[in-house]
Amino acid sequence: MSVEPAGGPLVELRDVNKHFGALHVLRDINLSVARGEVVVVIGPSGSGKSTLCRTINRLETIDSGTIAVDGHPLPAEGKELARLRADVGMVFQAFNLFAHKTVLQNVTLGPVKAKGVKKSEAEKTAMELLDRVGVADQARKLPAQLSGGQQQRVAIARALAMKPKVMLFDEPTSALDPEMINEVLEVMIGLAHDGMTMIVVTHEMGFARRAANRVVFMDAGSIVEEATPEEFFTNAQSDRARDFLSKILTH
Numbered sequence: 001m002s003v004e005p006a007g008g009p010l011v012e013l014r015d016v017n018k019h020f021g022a023l024h025v026l027r028d029i030n031l032s033v034a035r036g037e038v039v040v041v042i043g044p045s046g047s048g049k050s051t052l053c054r055t056i057n058r059l060e061t062i063d064s065g066t067i068a069v070d071g072h073p074l075p076a077e078g079k080e081l082a083r084l085r086a087d088v089g090m091v092f093q094a095f096n097l098f099a100h101k102t103v104l105q106n107v108t109l110g111p112v113k114a115k116g117v118k119k120s121e122a123e124k125t126a127m128e129l130l131d132r133v134g135v136a137d138q139a140r141k142l143p144a145q146l147s148g149g150q151q152q153r154v155a156i157a158r159a160l161a162m163k164p165k166v167m168l169f170d171e172p173t174s175a176l177d178p179e180m181i182n183e184v185l186e187v188m189i190g191l192a193h194d195g196m197t198m199i200v201v202t203h204e205m206g207f208a209r210r211a212a213n214r215v216v217f218m219d220a221g222s223i224v225e226e227a228t229p230e231e232f233f234t235n236a237q238s239d240r241a242r243d244f245l246s247k248i249l250t251h
Helices: 049-055 078-087 103-115 119-132 148-161 178-193 205-211 229-235 239-248
Strands: 011-020 023-033 038-042 064-069 088-091 166-170 197-201 214-219 222-227
Touching: 011 049, 023 049, 023 222, 038 049, 038 205, 049 166, 049 197, 078 088, 078 103, 088 148, 103 119, 103 148, 119 148, 148 166, 148 178, 178 197, 178 205, 197 205, 205 229, 214 229, 214 239, 222 229, 222 239
Parallel strands: 038 197, 038 214, 088 166, 166 197
Antiparallel strands: 011 023, 011 064, 214 222
16 A cells, blocks of 8 residues: 655545436545546446546536545646646546557647646657557657557647646557557556556556556446455455456456
């Protein structure tokens, strides 16, 4: 488990509730994530995992409760929200790259437009990040010329280019062919080892075992259980978690 520094948690959700119409998708969520901690959120489909992830940078609004990033409550809109989103990197299932821009342009766009970084400086940083995720040789290509795994690694580099305080990953490998999953997970494991604060929604239990400080298990909109990977995978406390693990770990 990570030791929380005196500055308090980097991400904190308190009593968060969210409805989609009559569906109560997040129920009284309380979650704190320390600086440098890797929290993996798992659970069955429809348990609220992705919605939880999307509320942290306000892609989804909440009905009640509070969410704070680095001690600051989430702003509603405008420049403050844009600033917050620069601090919170997000990598989605779909790569969401700009199809008509090169890989290098995709990675430099945010720093130049949102942070006023000089183009030459942004390009230097972008090439370092593309090298870090193993696709520097693809910098001049368009996204369609890359494999899915390469595109997702570009999406990670693009998020890192904003120098975020925390990275959110919403099932980043679920749209990939099986042989491409590992190349993306290896990049994520590298980030975890480098001390990046990460909240990862995933079905990849191997990643949870290798990289997580803590596993959070959700079901029906609630956090049912949280524990270290070792504790969770060998000795889950709730019937619901044991049932879930029995189904996924036997295949």
